[in-house]
Amino acid sequence: MTLVGRRWFCIAGAALLASFSACKKPGGGAAPGGSGSVTTNESSGLIVGHYASLTGNTAHFGQDTDKAVRMAVDDANASGGVLGKPVKLTTLDDRGDTAEAASAVTRLIDVEHVNALIGEVASSLSLAGGRIAQRRGIPMISPSSTNPKVTQVGDYIFRVCFIDPFQGKVMATFARNTLKLDEVAILKDVKNDYSIGLADTFKASFTALGGKIALEQSYSAGDTDFSAQVTAIKATKAQALYVPGYYSEVGAIARTARRLGLKVPLLGGDGWDAPELFSIGGDALNGSYYSNHFAPDGASPKGKAFMAAFKQKYGTEPTGLGMLGYDAAALLFDAVKRAGKLDGAAIRDALAQTKGFEGVAGTITMDKDRNPEKAAAILKIVDGKAKYEATVGP
Amino acid sequence: MSEFFQQIINGLSLGSIYALIALGYTMVYGILKLINFAHGEVFMLGAYSGYFLASALGVERYSASGQSFPLGLALVVLLGAMALSALLGVTIEALAYRPVRSAPRLTPLITAIGASLFLQNAAVLLFTPNPRPYPPILREVRFTLGGVIVTNIKLAIFVVAIVLMIGLHQFVQRTWTGRAMRAVSMNMDAARLMGIDVNATIRATFAIGSALAAAGGILFGLDQITINPLMGVLTGLKAFVAAVLGGIGNIPGAVVGGLLIGLAEQLTAGYLSPDYRDAITFLILVVILVLKPEGLLGVVRQEKV
Incomplete structure (x- = not known):
């Protein structure tokens, strides 16, 4: 009896540990230095926090977005980083849950000391995370939350998709x-x-x-x-x-x-x-x-180049959400370069002034509500595949 | 009018699945006065056993080449999943319930909730939380009867459920094990004094109840298209309400309760609003507990003091 009890306890403990390490795993990747180390922002270069549903009912959204964000970071670092220093990316899993999203964002700000945030796909999760980012003065770009309320949270919240x-x-x-x-x-x-x-x-x-x-x-x-x-x-x-x-x-x-x-x-x-x-x-x-947001067979040359690179790296075609994840990160780097410093308010102002930024999923000009003006694609499903049908402009 | 009959057909097939699960709740309650909260997870794991058995038997090969999965193999999947779940049910009983059987009644209730949470989260860890499309163990064939569409899957659900229920009733009424179950249910100590192996009888109860839940799980997967590790939570609760509605501890009551809950849910969703689909089930629970706590077919048993 006690033996059995102890064995179950061990299994439960192991499962608990596994779930913790699973949460942390997606973080480490791109840059040198432990993700938990205390850093002063100016000396270490741009730190980007990404919160996404890497597991859960909408896991595919988060995983695809994170792959694309990771590519954007690698591309930026390959061409000399941002403001002369490599970009560091930390991703936390929110399991598609609003409470988890809020705690992930808090952790990214307090423990990882991020300068800017990327997330989420689901609007309800962007709202949960955005409220914290706004309060703490950290600029946040949602790659693909389309609910209008998301950017109404405040002047630090942006997006790269239509609403x-x-x-x-x-x-x-x-x-x-x-x-x-x-x-x-x-x-x-x-x-x-x-x-x-x-x-x-x-x-x-x-x-x-x-x-x-x-x-x-x-x-x-x-x-x-x-x-x-x-x-x-x-x-x-x-x-x-x-x-x-x-x-x-x-x-x-x-x-x-x-x-x-x-x-x-x-x-x-x-x-x-x-x-x-x-x-x-x-x-x-x-x-x-x-x-x-985008149809693969109706893409711009820049979009086609990204799709080829994504496929070469991960073996699958990116979804429209992946394309937007790349654009969110690329726009952020562009804004930081224009701001010239890692200060939250300066990055916010640079983001707000974005005009004609050419992304892989369309051209972005921010309107006064921090929403981009861009066209939508209609796709038709034929024989189990989505085919480009029409473009409807703003 | 055909819309109404369509809703009735849909409700009956959903209700048959609830009934299969409710039987497990009601049998265990009848014998141990224990609400086996892990039963919803046995149902979920039964569906997953069927999923993996079907994959192992090459269901993708058949569907890719446009053939239907042989009926014999489908039967192997069904019986295999039922056997695996019976084993699981017996294991849960041995680990979570038998050690605390003589403890106050609250204790096994809490270990039941613990077992349920453990199995749910283990399944999330092992199978990933993503919904999986259920393999086409039965190829779908549609019939139209006066504007009402009936699929062979809905028919199979109904037939399998009815056959298993009649079989169970006969088993409990006619066999020695069934007779032992009824004896243990009436008075465990007296049964033991009469030479009945109480532990073996309880094991048999868990095995049968779990096997029925597994059958429910496979039918559910076929009917509802996708399965996920948390599917047992709400479905299990609704089946539990079905057991209470019919009179917990009463086998025909569980069947009647299951069918009624399925119909109530479907008609509410179809004619009132799908938002009240889950609420109606629990409203029924409240009403039945207030008006007729012994359930529709239950009998009032005098508690001995």
């Missing part, structure tokens, strides 16, 4: 003017600010263009059964179904829809952008459309 009202509007315009649809149903994730934001602007734009919302239904992140919603939607005259959710659920919703005989195309946003969408959804997604 929800734009993405919802783009899909509404495309559905109404290009696909010529009259009635569309909506299925949104009520636990997700991003999903609610896209659904609301889609609804407003689509009805303003003379379309009709046949039915609005909802689910909660983590649900696995969608048959009730799909059955209710099937009973309407909807010609398409707008599902602005994340890939795990969207894949399952698509299969449930086909299984229950709902044959209309699905429409979505950049939350679809992960290979897992296809491993879960399979051929149920064929004929569907989603809006994204």
Whole structure:
């Protein structure tokens, strides 16, 4: 009995240790010097903190972004670093959880002494981390949070992607003017600010263009059964179904829809952008459309060069979110160079003055609300692959 | 009208899965007066056992070449996962419950919660928290009956659930082990005095309950498309409510409770709002505990003082 008890205790202890080291692992990589050492900022060069969901339901988002950020750091260091010193990157895992995101950001600021932050993909996590960054006067760039509230947190918070009202509007315009649809149903994730934001602007734009919302239904992140919603939607005259959710659920919703005989195309946003969408959804997604920051087959020369380098380094194609991760880091380095010092307020001012910065996923000019003005791409899913369909400008 | 019947079909198939899990709760409660909170995790690990067994038997090869997975192999997956889970259930009993069986009733309840959390987090560590698409152990075939779509998977869920439930009922009523279970459930000490091996009987109860949960796990994976390490938490709780609704400790009650919870959930999601899907289950729990705490099919047992 005691023997058994002790053995279990050891296993639990080992598991606990493993989870701690798993949290720390992604940090170390790029630069010399232990990640826990106390450093004075001016002498050690730019320290960048990245918080991302390396595990959890949206793990793919965080992993892809982190790979791209890491590439941007390597590229900057290969060409002499920033302000003459190598850039150091520390990544912490927030497991896709708002409380974890807040504690990761606090740790990056207090323990790792970062000069600037990159993160997150999910809007709710960027909000959680951004509030702390703003309070502490550390500039933060979100690579791909599209909820408008994120940069409204304060003047230290920026992003390199377009915002929800734009993405919802783009899909509404495309559905109404290009696909010529009259009635569309909506299925949104009520636990997700991003999903609610896209659904609301889609609804407003689509009805303003003379379309009709046949039915609005909802689910909660983590649900696995969608048959009730799909059955209710099937009973309407909807010609398409707008599902602005994340890939795990969207894949399952698509299969449930086909299984229950709902044959209309699905429409979505950049939350679809992960290979897992296809491993879960399979051929149920064929004929569907989603809006994204970027389409691989419609990229600029700079974007194509990045994609080739990413593929050579990691063996897979980057997602649109990866491209934005690279842009977030590259823009930060550019701003620090323009600021000429590592002071938070100086970096903030340089970021705010960004004009015509050429990233791998489009050209960035910051507006007065610290959101970039840029175009969106519409992709169509054909035979389990996303193909470039159209570009819709700001 | 076809929409209504579609919701009913969906609700019955979901309810059958709840019923299979509820049987495990109700059997263990009937014998030990213990709520086995780790049962939801046995259900989850049953689904994962099926996932890995199917992969080991080359389900990807079949689906890549467009063939359907042979029915014989599908049966091997089902029975294999059931056997593995039976083993797991017996192990949980031996490690977490037997050492504290004579302790006050709160103690095994707490070790149950501990076992549940341990298994959840071990699964997150081993299998990663990412949802996995469930392999096509059964190829999906659709039938349309007057506008209502029924898939062979939903039919299989219903048939497997009914067959296992009838089998269990016969087992408990007709066999010596079943009779021993009923005896232990009535009075453990008296049963021991009559020469019944109480430990073996309790082991058998855990093995059978866990095997049924594994069957539920595989059917759940097939029906719901993806599985993840935390799938047992909410599903397990709902099955527990189903067991209470039917009258905990009562086998036909667990089946009735499971089907009713499945229907209530589906109709709420379809006609009221999907936001209340989980709330309705726990509202039912509150109502039944206030109005008829012994459950729909339960009988009031006089507590001996």
